[in-house]
Structures are given as C-alpha cells and as structure tokens.
Amino acid sequence: MPDYLSQLRREFAADEGTFLLNLRGDRLEWDKPAFSRLEKAMRWACEHFQGHDQLDRWMANGFYETSRFVRTWTSHPDFPRPEPGQYYQDCIERLDDLADWFFRGYHAYNQPHHWSDL
Numbered sequence: 001m002p003d004y005l006s007q008l009r010r011e012f013a014a015d016e017g018t019f020l021l022n023l024r025g026d027r028l029e030w031d032k033p034a035f036s037r038l039e040k041a042m043r044w045a046c047e048h049f050q051g052h053d054q055l056d057r058w059m060a061n062g063f064y065e066t067s068r069f070v071r072t073w074t075s076h077p078d079f080p081r082p083e084p085g086q087y088y089q090d091c092i093e094r095l096d097d098l099a100d101w102f103f104r105g106y107h108a109y110n111q112p113h114h115w116s117d118l
Helices: 004-012 019-023 032-049 057-074 085-104
Strands: none
Touching: 004 019, 004 032, 004 057, 019 032, 019 057, 032 057, 032 085, 057 085
C-alpha cells in the first residue's frame, strides 16, 4: 500500500515528479499518472481524517490551494490540453469535491458512493 500521507505532502510541496510541479513553470504538463496519485492521496486523506475536529494546516492549505490553483492555471488558453475537454472538467470537479469533503468532514454524495478513477 502506498504511503498516502507522504505522497500528499510531496504533492502539496510540489516536489520533483509531482503533478503540481509538472503542471506549472515551463513544463506545463498535465501528467495523468501523477494526477491519479494526487487524487488518490487526497481521497485517502478525506477518508482517513473524516470526522476529525482538527486538521494539520499544511493539509488544509494544500487542499485549498490545489482546488483553486489547478482550475486557474489550466484555464489559460495557452495551456496544452491533449485530452478531451471533459476529462479536465471531471478532474477539476473531483478536486473541488475532495476539498469540499476534506473541509466539511463528509462528501455530498449519497452512500454508497463509488469514486471512480479518472
């Protein structure tokens, strides 16, 4: 099993090889496998910390910034989008759903809900 907490910390810090690092700067690359790792780590955190009264600030900042940054950065007309537009819309919606779940402590979907891979 991957160490999702370490992966989440690496992603939110935009370490080498992460989705967020590849997305910005001169790379401008939407790395699908890296997005999948980020999304799974965020989903794990939502499940793991659901119901907790206190959250680490680095995680709260990461969820907030990721949900806002990815939408803003990739909406620029010059950002390369080799996948169909619906894929990016689904990914942005997923990040919003995960941030909402993380901050509220529950997701907005009826149980049982299956979070499909994107």
